[in-house]
Amino acid sequence: MASKFLPDLTSKLSLNDSVSIRSFCSYLGKENFVFRQLFDSVSSTYTYLLGDAGTKECILIDPVLEQVQRDFQLVQDLNLKLKYAVNTHMHADHITGTGKLKNLSGCKSVISKCSGAQADVFVTDGDEIEFGNYKLNVLSTPGHTNGCCSFYLKDLGIAFTGDALLIRGCGRTDFQEGDPETLYQSVHCKIFRLPAETLLYPAHDYKGCTVTTVDEEMRLNPRLTKSQDEFVDLMKNLNLSYPKQIDKALPANKVCGLYNLPEESK
Numbered sequence: 518m519a520s521k522f523l524p525d526l527t528s529k530l531s532l533n534d535s536v537s538i539r540s541f542c543s544y545l546g547k548e549n550f551v552f553r554q555l556f557d558s559v560s561s562t563y564t565y566l567l568g569d570a571g572t573k574e575c576i577l578i579d580p581v582l583e584q585v586q587r588d589f590q591l592v593q594d595l596n597l598k599l600k601y602a603v604n605t606h607m608h609a610d611h612i613t614g615t616g617k618l619k620n621l622s623g624c625k626s627v628i629s630k631c632s633g634a635q636a637d638v639f640v641t642d643g644d645e646i647e648f649g650n651y652k653l654n655v656l657s658t659p660g661h662t663n664g665c666c667s668f669y670l671k672d673l674g675i676a677f678t679g680d681a682l683l684i685r686g687c688g689r690t691d692f693q694e695g696d697p698e699t700l701y702q703s704v705h706c707k708i709f710r711l712p713a714e715t716l717l718y719p720a721h722d723y724k725g726c727t728v729t730t731v732d733e734e735m736r737l738n739p740r741l742t743k744s745q746d747e748f749v750d751l752m753k754n755l756n757l758s759y760p761k762q763i764d765k766a767l768p769a770n771k772v773c774g775l776y777n778l779p780e781e782s783k
């Protein structure tokens with residue numbers, strides 16, 4: 518019933534307004550759902566706080582080391598208890614905040630087994646990550662890296678795509694285990710099979726956008742609307758410069774972000 522009316526509702530609301538998701542939750546009878554999109558301007562990374570105000574359990578998706586105090590303060594301000602600090606993949610452009618959050622809050626870190634990184638909980642395709650009365654379905658969406666996962670919260674029609682699908686873009690495939698054929702299949706066979714009105718929240722945006730939908734990306738994504746062969750050719754010729762923090766980020770992220778940390782981040 519909810520998904521039947523979702524397109525009408527979203528067309529009346531500004532998707533970039535946090536009020537919209539609150540109104541939508543209220544409409545669905547999910548008033549307890551807490552949702553915040555946080556931003557790290559150095560790496561252009563989005564961190565997401567998802568919680569259940571009824572049970573107080575919450576999770577953070579893709580926390581950034583330098584923003585841990587901000588994120589943990591918000592968890593406390595909202596009287597929530599952090600259950601999991603989750604990574605969509607082993608990031609190359611920033612050090613994860615999951616290890617520091619574990620030390621601060623006693624939460625457990627979560628990542629996919631295929632990522633090659635250490636964590637308390639390893640997830641794989643089909644698993645569920647529960648917090649309060651909500652759950653994320655784990656979708657394996659490799660191609661940017663082997664361990665990339667997207668997380669789908671079916672009840673609310675929202676998904677977190679990490680670097681697999683960015684707004685009008687996608688994760689690059691020229692380092693770690695990047696593979697354009699695999700990424701194309703992940704997006705088309707997993708993310709584009711979610712309901713068209715599903716709100717998609719990426720791990721990064723470099724142009725100030727905050728959210729998109731399956732429908733928008735299927736129609737307008739300049740890379741993923743191409744044929745697979747055209748996509749592969751395009752991805753092999755992007756000639757992007759390497760992320761500035763990659764040499765310190767990858768070794769640190771293999772161990773939950775707790776390796777050789779800069780003094781000011783400890």
Ligand SMILES: N[C@@H](CCC(=O)N[C@@H](CSS)C(=O)NCC(=O)O)C(=O)O
Pocket residue numbers: 560608609610680686687688689721757758759760761762
């Ligand atoms: N300039 C940034 C890195 C930008 C970058 O490479 N972003 C990645 C996601 S983080 S692994 C990406 O996949 N970008 C896709 C694209 O098409 O740009 C830095 O130096 O950190």
Ligand SMILES: [Fe+2]
Pocket residue numbers: 606607608609610661680688
């Ligand atoms: Fe990435």
